[in-house]
Amino acid sequence: MRNYDYISLKKLLLPMETVSLISKINEYKGKQELYKQQAPQVLKTLKDVAVIQSTKASNAIEGIIITDKRLKGLMENKTSPFDRSEGEIAGYRDVLNLVHASFEGIPINPNVILQLHRQLFHYIATEGGKWKNVDNVISKHLPDGKKFVRFVPVSSSETPEAIDSLCHELNERMSKEDIEPLILISLFILDFLSIHPFNDGNGRMARILTLLLLYKFGYEVGRYISLEKIIENTKESYYETLRLSSQGWHENENENDIFPWVNYILGTFVAAYKELESRVGIVQTGKGNKAARIKKYIENKTGFFTKEEIRKACPDVSESTINRVLNELKDQNLIEPTGLGRNAKWKKNH
Numbered sequence: 463m464r465n466y467d468y469i470s471l472k473k474l475l476l477p478m479e480t481v482s483l484i485s486k487i488n489e490y491k492g493k494q495e496l497y498k499q500q501a502p503q504v505l506k507t508l509k510d511v512a513v514i515q516s517t518k519a520s521n522a523i524e525g526i527i528i529t530d531k532r533l534k535g536l537m538e539n540k541t542s543p544f545d546r547s548e549g550e551i552a553g554y555r556d557v558l559n560l561v562h563a564s565f566e567g568i569p570i571n572p573n574v575i576l577q578l579h580r581q582l583f584h585y586i587a588t589e590g591g592k593w594k595n596v597d598n599v600i601s602k603h604l605p606d607g608k609k610f611v612r613f614v615p616v617s618s619s620e621t622p623e624a625i626d627s628l629c630h631e632l633n634e635r636m637s638k639e640d641i642e643p644l645i646l647i648s649l650f651i652l653d654f655l656s657i658h659p660f661n662d663g664n665g666r667m668a669r670i671l672t673l674l675l676l677y678k679f680g681y682e683v684g685r686y687i688s689l690e691k692i693i694e695n696t697k698e699s700y701y702e703t704l705r706l707s708s709q710g711w712h713e714n715e716n717e718n719d720i721f722p723w724v725n726y727i728l729g730t731f732v733a734a735y736k737e738l739e740s741r742v743g744i745v746q747t748g749k750g751n752k753a754a755r756i757k758k759y760i761e762n763k764t765g766f767f768t769k770e771e772i773r774k775a776c777p778d779v780s781e782s783t784i785n786r787v788l789n790e791l792k793d794q795n796l797i798e799p800t801g802l803g804r805n806a807k808w809k810k811n812h
Contacts (some may be wrong), residue, residue: 463616463620463623463624463627464616464711464713465627466627466628466631466653468631468632468635468641468649469634469635469640471642471645471646472640472641476642476645479721479725480645480721480724480725483644483729483731484642484645484728486735487681487728487732490683490732490738490739491680491681491735493739494682497738497742501742501778503778504742504777504778505686507777507778508742508777509562509685511774511777512684512685512687512688513555513559513562514533514534515688516688516689516690517537517551517554517555517558517690518533518551519688519691519693519694520554520665520666520669520694521551521554521666522694523665523690523693523694523697523700524665524666526547526550527547528547528548528551532548536548536551536552537555543585543586549583549584549585550582552584552585553581553582553585553586553590554582554666554670556581557582557670558673560578560581561673561674561677562685568674569633570629570632570633570671570674570675571629571633572622572626575629575659576591576592576593579591579660579663579667582666582667582670583662588662590663592660593618593621593622593659594618594621594658594660595618595661596661597615597617597618598615598618598658598661599612599613599615600612600613600614600615600655600704602701612704612705613656613704615656615657615658616656616657616658616659621657624657625654625657625659628650628653628654632646632650644679644731645724647675647676647679647727648720648723648727648728650671650675651668651671651727652704652707652708652720652723654667654668654671655668655708656708656711669690669693672684672727681731683731683734683735683738684734687734687735687737687738688734689730689734692733692734696726702722703722703723703725704723706719706722707720707721707722708723741775741777752776752779752783753783753786755776755779756772756776756779756783756784756787757791759772759775759776760791760797765809766807766809767807767808767809768805768806768807769784769785769806769808770805772784796810796811797809797810797811
């Protein structure tokens, strides 16, 4: 069985790309308190949006999709799930809210991982909170109908011991504080996905644990920007870097190249922080001119855009202000709608 010897990471030589990503993330981390002081209301709005986006995106990656109307009802606890897909959405909502609210009191150990997985499956017939009882593979169905095996995880019989060793090593390094936290987070998630400890829900659990670990080390971007949505938008890179970094994983002498995955996941964190800064930073520098911010957003858009996208980009701007600016630009023949109603798409006239 593979050894999870994270102390060897102390001797790890990091490529310049990795060093640059870590430096950028820590630079953004230093601005978190400033954001809280200068734009608390904007952060509150972003937090509400992020929970919905994360729940939707993390399930969509696994092919679990429901309508926005049903999603809204479930997220607001105004409706009960009536099928498996909605049950999985509701379970992820609950676990996500738990991590956001109580991360400081949630240790990372096998029992807690099982408890979180049990909650994930709370609303459906499938019983959660148990390690896999059959061997599984990470695969992809090709267009011609054939199945391509990306990776063969740890066997079901070895899984409990593997997770126990993995968590023990993580906690040892966290207590000693002798490994770069962002490398430790990346490697733990890579190893968790490579073990693939459950019959179902491994990807969603990995994303929950990513958020939990970021919180543990003081990186709060996942509270305001959906990491899951960024991953959904780069799903092919997610699976490809995971495949590349898992090659040779079963050998003990660090045969696998961790950096395709590490750089991908660190790049995801950078993308989230950039988005956070663009939302909060715009507010800091343009507080007095909301109309100008809407116009700037539209100016920078390529292709179609919707009012909903403007609302998310400028969460402190009222609906009436957005409508006023859109009507002004339409009267000036700078933009035009391509449909009617609240969800109509708009395009720029060049």
